[in-house]
Amino acid sequence: MTVRVRFAPSPTGNLHIGTLRAALFNWLFAKAKKGTFVLRIEDTDRERSKPEFETNIYDGLKWLGFTPDEGPLEGGDFGPYRQSERIEQGVYHDIADRLIKEGKAYYCFLTDEDIQREKESAIKKGIPYVHSRKSSEMSESEIKNCLSEGKPYAIRFKMTEDKIITFKDSVRQTIEFDCSLISDFVLMKSDGTPSYNFAVVVDDALMAITHVIRGEDHISNMPRQLSLYEALGYKVPEFAHLPMILGPDKSKLSKRHGATAVTEYRDQGFLKESFMNYLALLGWSPKDEQELLSEDELVSQFDLDRVHKSGAVFDIKKLVWMNGQYIRQISDSQFSTLLRSYLSEDYQQKLSLLTEEKQHLALFSVRDNLDVLSDINTYIDVFLETESDYDSKSKDIVLNDDQRTVLSSFLSLSKECKSSEEFMGCLNSICESLSLGKGKVFKPVRLAVTARQSGPFIGDVLAFFGVDRLRERIQRCL
RNA sequence: GGCCCUAUCGUCUAGGGGUUAGGACACCAGGUUUUCAUCCUGGCAGCCGGGGUUCGAAUCCCCGUAGGGCUACCA
Numbered sequence: 001m002t003v004r005v006r007f008a009p010s011p012t013g014n015l016h017i018g019t020l021r022a023a024l025f026n027w028l029f030a031k032a033k034k035g036t037f038v039l040r041i042e043d044t045d046r047e048r049s050k051p052e053f054e055t056n057i058y059d060g061l062k063w064l065g066f067t068p069d070e071g072p073l074e075g076g077d078f079g080p081y082r083q084s085e086r087i088e089q090g091v092y093h094d095i096a097d098r099l100i101k102e103g104k105a106y107y108c109f110l111t112d113e114d115i116q117r118e119k120e121s122a123i124k125k126g127i128p129y130v131h132s133r134k135s136s137e138m139s140e141s142e143i144k145n146c147l148s149e150g151k152p153y154a155i156r157f158k159m160t161e162d163k164i165i166t167f168k169d170s171v172r173q174t175i176e177f178d179c180s181l182i183s184d185f186v187l188m189k190s191d192g193t194p195s196y197n198f199a200v201v202v203d204d205a206l207m208a209i210t211h212v213i214r215g216e217d218h219i220s221n222m223p224r225q226l227s228l229y230e231a232l233g234y235k236v237p238e239f240a241h242l243p244m245i246l247g248p249d250k251s252k253l254s255k256r257h258g259a260t261a262v263t264e265y266r267d268q269g270f271l272k273e274s275f276m277n278y279l280a281l282l283g284w285s286p287k288d289e290q291e292l293l294s295e296d297e298l299v300s301q302f303d304l305d306r307v308h309k310s311g312a313v314f315d316i317k318k319l320v321w322m323n324g325q326y327i328r329q330i331s332d333s334q335f336s337t338l339l340r341s342y343l344s345e346d347y348q349q350k351l352s353l354l355t356e357e358k359q360h361l362a363l364f365s366v367r368d369n370l371d372v373l374s375d376i377n378t379y380i381d382v383f384l385e386t387e388s389d390y391d392s393k394s395k396d397i398v399l400n401d402d403q404r405t406v407l408s409s410f411l412s413l414s415k416e417c418k419s420s421e422e423f424m425g426c427l428n429s430i431c432e433s434l435s436l437g438k439g440k441v442f443k444p445v446r447l448a449v450t451a452r453q454s455g456p457f458i459g460d461v462l463a464f465f466g467v468d469r470l471r472e473r474i475q476r477c478l
Numbered sequence: 479g480g481c482c483c484u485a486u487c488g489u490c491u492a493g494g495g496g497u498u499a500g501g502a503c504a505c506c507a508g509g510u511u512u513u514c515a516u517c518c519u520g521g522c523a524g525c526c527g528g529g530g531u532u533c534g535a536a537u538c539c540c541c542g543u544a545g546g547g548c549u550a551c552c553a
Contacts, residue, residue: 008553009553010552010553012553042553044552044553045552047552048552048553084528087530099506108480108551112551115550115551123479126479127479127480128479128480128481128549129480131550152551154551155551156551169549172483172484175482175483176482177482178480178481181480181481182481182549185550185551187551187552188551188552189551190551191551193551195550195551195552195553196553197553199553200553212511216482216484216546216547217546217548217553218485218548218553219482219483219547219548219549220481220482220483220547220548220549221548221553223481225521241483243483243484244483244484244547246545246546248489250545250546251545251546251547252546278490281490281491281502285491285492287492288492288501289491289492289500289501289502290501291490291491291501291502291503293536308491308544309482309483309484309485310484310485310545311483311484311490311545312490312491313489313490314489314490315489315490315503315504317489317503317504318489318490318502318503318504319503319504319540321501321502321504322503323516324516328516333490346553366515367516368515368516368517369514369515369516370515372553394503416519424511427511428511431511437510437512438512438513439511439512439513440512442511442512442513442529443512443513447512447513452513452514453512453513453514454513454515455513455514456514456515457511457513457515457516458511458513465498
């Protein structure tokens with residue numbers, strides 16, 4: 001049987017790290033098993049679901065290349081793939097009706113206040129709250145009356161009592177629940193939309209999902225969902241519950257931690273390679289100790305049996321390190337194209353005025369300095385600022401005698417220099433002839449030439465400006 | 479409160495009866511072009527606690543403790 005997995009986000013917010021990691025694991029599993037990766041939009045929350053969030057989810061998936069095999073935009077044989085559209089088709093309504101007829105569900109006319117009162121009295125008595133099931137005892141004529149009066153109602157599922165329900169999780173071991181502790185839960189809300197627990201079971205079954213891979217926060221829903229599978233006579237899929245991704249305070253990663261949309265990481269200049277690689281290592285580990293893994297390596301090595309059980313703190317520092325690794329690893333042309341796209345419009349404009357050679361020099365001189373690609377805008381300033389910008393900074397430069405000596409000897413020795421290598425040769429020979437350490441020579445040159453203490457590789461900087469412009473700047477400092 | 483899950487360096491993790499408990503990030507020191515970096519080398523640092531089982535426990539079991547999740551007509 002071919003594997004069918006699904007990624008089922010709700011468009012009630014931008015795509016977040018935790019959600020994306022679930023997508024990644026589903027996608028990796030589908031690729032590894034040559035299965036089908038289904039995208040289902042769970043937009044049953046009419047209040048909070050927004051089209052722009054669905055777009056953001058698509059943007060995030062697209063960035064990493066997780067193209068759904070079936071989904072709202074892709075289509076497929078098990079559609080529609082938006083729950084809102086499935087509601088319109090009456091999918092859930094029909095099934096809920098069937099459960100009522102079979103006596104497995106009932107109309108519930110209790111108001112929020114009624115339920116609140118039940119809860120409070122349970123707390124007072126110190127016993128766990130379980131829904132009272134009052135409405136299920138109504139006679140048929142009572143029900144008809146309420147219905148014809150137009151009284152708002154929900155449809156509740158009658159939980160099996162006095163039963164221990166068990167399932168085997170692919171990540172953990174056997175987990176069991178005592179059903180007598182679980183309330184009759186809502187199948188259809190009073191607004192006619194299905195609840196999460198109902199919709200998820202119906203859709204996973206109807207979409208022939210074979211493996212449900214999702215966050216650990218769904219474990220507590222298992223007794224409800226498993227009871228539904230049983231009541232509906234559906235085949236139960238395999239379940240794998242992924243550990244949570246945590247913030248620095250070890251609670252579930254959320255906006256509180258500044259957990260921004262996945263697209264913001266893209267916009268800052270994290271590479272999709274490093275983002276995917278890092279995320280894969282959050283909750284899963286390969287057999288050997290290699291940590292830098294390509295997409296293909298990830299796919300070929302991924303398996304559910306190496307998924308971890310405990311939560312993992314999202315460590316931006318390691319992501320940054322990994323991003324640097326990939327920035328230095330990708331091809332020159334890839335680097336150049338990608339990096340240019342992160343340049344501000346102003347810098348793009350200024351850069352385009354330069355020769356190819358100078359553009360290349362400016363872009364590649366900072367490759368080792370970059371953590372994220374958008375950093376280019378702070379580094380490249382030294383190459384693109386106007387002469388008057390430079391002047392305003394350089395006028396405060398104060399040089400000592402040694403530094404003046406270095407600069408004058410640079411002036412006389414660098415006349416023939418053109419390339420980065422030639423300039424470095426020149427600087428090194430100054431070190432020797434003046435018996436000075438490299439820092440004593442490099443520093444004043446950089447200072448005089450750029451009016452900065454640090455910056456891109458000095459050889460490239462000198463080659464970029466060329467002898468004439470260097471001479472001009474240095475003489476103004478002396 | 480009830481139910482469920484989890485527990486190896488600060489962080490991500492390997493290891494699952496006998497290991498000098500391994501790697502990575504971060505941090506510190508040294509070396510590369512005494513710039514910021516990159517890169518290389520070295521260092522610091524860990525099995526939550528208590529009981530059992532066993533010749534032997536970080537590893538298996540139980541109990542604590544801690545953290546997390548769920549307890550919605552959110553998903």
